[in-house]
Amino acid sequence: MSDCNVAIVGAGPYGLAAAAHLRAADSQDVLAFGDTMSFWSGQMPEGMLLRSPYVACTISDPDERFSLPAYEVAIGEKPVSPVPLERFVDYGRWFQQAAIPNLVSERISRIDRSGHGFELTLAGRETVHAHRVVVAAGISPFAAHPEVFRDLPRSLVSHTSEHRELSSFSGAKVLVIGAGQSALESAALLAEAGANAEIVARAPTVHWLTRRWHHNLGPISRMLYAPPDVGPAGISWMVATPTLFRGTPRRLQDYMTQRALRPAGAAWLRPRLREIRITVGLEAVEATTEGNKVVVRFDDRSTREADHVMLGTGYRVDVSQYDFLAPTLIEQLQLVGGYPVLGPGFESSVPGIHFIGAPAAWSYGPLMRFVAGTAFAGRELVRGIKQRGRTTGR
Numbered sequence: 001m002s003d004c005n006v007a008i009v010g011a012g013p014y015g016l017a018a019a020a021h022l023r024a025a026d027s028q029d030v031l032a033f034g035d036t037m038s039f040w041s042g043q044m045p046e047g048m049l050l051r052s053p054y055v056a057c058t059i060s061d062p063d064e065r066f067s068l069p070a071y072e073v074a075i076g077e078k079p080v081s082p083v084p085l086e087r088f089v090d091y092g093r094w095f096q097q098a099a100i101p102n103l104v105s106e107r108i109s110r111i112d113r114s115g116h117g118f119e120l121t122l123a124g125r126e127t128v129h130a131h132r133v134v135v136a137a138g139i140s141p142f143a144a145h146p147e148v149f150r151d152l153p154r155s156l157v158s159h160t161s162e163h164r165e166l167s168s169f170s171g172a173k174v175l176v177i178g179a180g181q182s183a184l185e186s187a188a189l190l191a192e193a194g195a196n197a198e199i200v201a202r203a204p205t206v207h208w209l210t211r212r213w214h215h216n217l218g219p220i221s222r223m224l225y226a227p228p229d230v231g232p233a234g235i236s237w238m239v240a241t242p243t244l245f246r247g248t249p250r251r252l253q254d255y256m257t258q259r260a261l262r263p264a265g266a267a268w269l270r271p272r273l274r275e276i277r278i279t280v281g282l283e284a285v286e287a288t289t290e291g292n293k294v295v296v297r298f299d300d301r302s303t304r305e306a307d308h309v310m311l312g313t314g315y316r317v318d319v320s321q322y323d324f325l326a327p328t329l330i331e332q333l334q335l336v337g338g339y340p341v342l343g344p345g346f347e348s349s350v351p352g353i354h355f356i357g358a359p360a361a362w363s364y365g366p367l368m369r370f371v372a373g374t375a376f377a378g379r380e381l382v383r384g385i386k387q388r389g390r391t392t393g394r
Contacts, residue, residue: 345384
């Protein structure tokens with residue numbers, strides 16, 4: 001492990017896909033580091049179902065040998081849609097064992113410059129030199145905590161990503177903040193675990209990802225909606241083709257991103273929320289504690305008292321929150337609102353450092369926030385790194 005051409009940091013869907021594609025192009029000179037599917041297995045609630053359609057849940061490899069359907073054939077199970085979290089996690093682990101058997105599970109604690117490349121320090125203090133680094137470290141550090149809740153103890157206020165199981169909330173009154181999939185599904189799972197859940201959102205309405213008449217027009221619908229089904233008609237194909245997305249004016253990119261990523265819930269959630277009170281158009285302006293309770297005041301002067309507040313407030317990308325990146329590297333990164341500005345091959349303003357997954361969404365579009373984006377990411381990484389050559393910055 002003393003030297004490699006490319007080091008990949010992260011073993012979620014994007015890290016696994018990057019390793020599979022790059023190893024196929026340079027099999028002896030790629031090292032991947034991380035705990036396989038750790039975010040999905042440790043920070044997503046038991047019983048969760050993936051919002052993406054079945055066809056958009058495959059982690060990409062260059063020969064398409066390790067698809068989700070191939071995994072289900074291998075284990076002798078029939079496809080299930082929506083895809084259960086547990087199956088997706090097991091699929092990711094199967095993918096890793098089949099495609100990247102030499103994954104190094106030890107965590108990277110620091111990345112810094114070293115000569116013509118980078119020095120990666122592992123948690124056990126061993127060091128590895130790499131000419132290039134692909135950061136596929138996921139969104140865990142980016143969980144959004146609204147300012148009004150930040151000073152309250154985590155025992156009373158937490159983010160949806162902080163819970164693996166929700167049975168501990170049985171009998172408790174839980175106020176869920178948000179109108180996206182994580183908020184809505186967490187509320188459903190809480191209620192099913194015996195909690196008294198209520199949803200409050202600042203959005204004026206809850207949007208549902210329903211299939212309407214224009215989804216059922218055969219070839220016409222396939223012209224309007226790309227298979228990943230990210231975004232409304234027309235925009236869906238632009239989002240699914242990041243090279244086209246990058247070629248449009250920034251104002252249009254921002255518009256398409258807003259339309260594709262607005263908070264919404266899967267249609268199959270609606271029946272599970274019938275008994276849950278949902279209030280929209282309210283924003284929390286103050287949160288205090290009274291004994292073991294949280295009291296939240298909203299902008300209409302109403303209040304809610306709860307045993308716990310769960311924040312389904314999404315994620316705000318800010319790569320400076322990756323604690324393994326040396327401060328000198330962060331200072332050299334060109335950022336826009338926390339997103340790195342990326343060129344061809346996902347390369348950042350620091351030559352030799354590449355970002356994939358959600359941090360690439362400002363440059364390559366909303367598809368980079370979904371598993372379906374792993375296919376483009378893998379191909380573009382290989383193309384970009386081959387063009388740049390082995391030497392960093394050349």
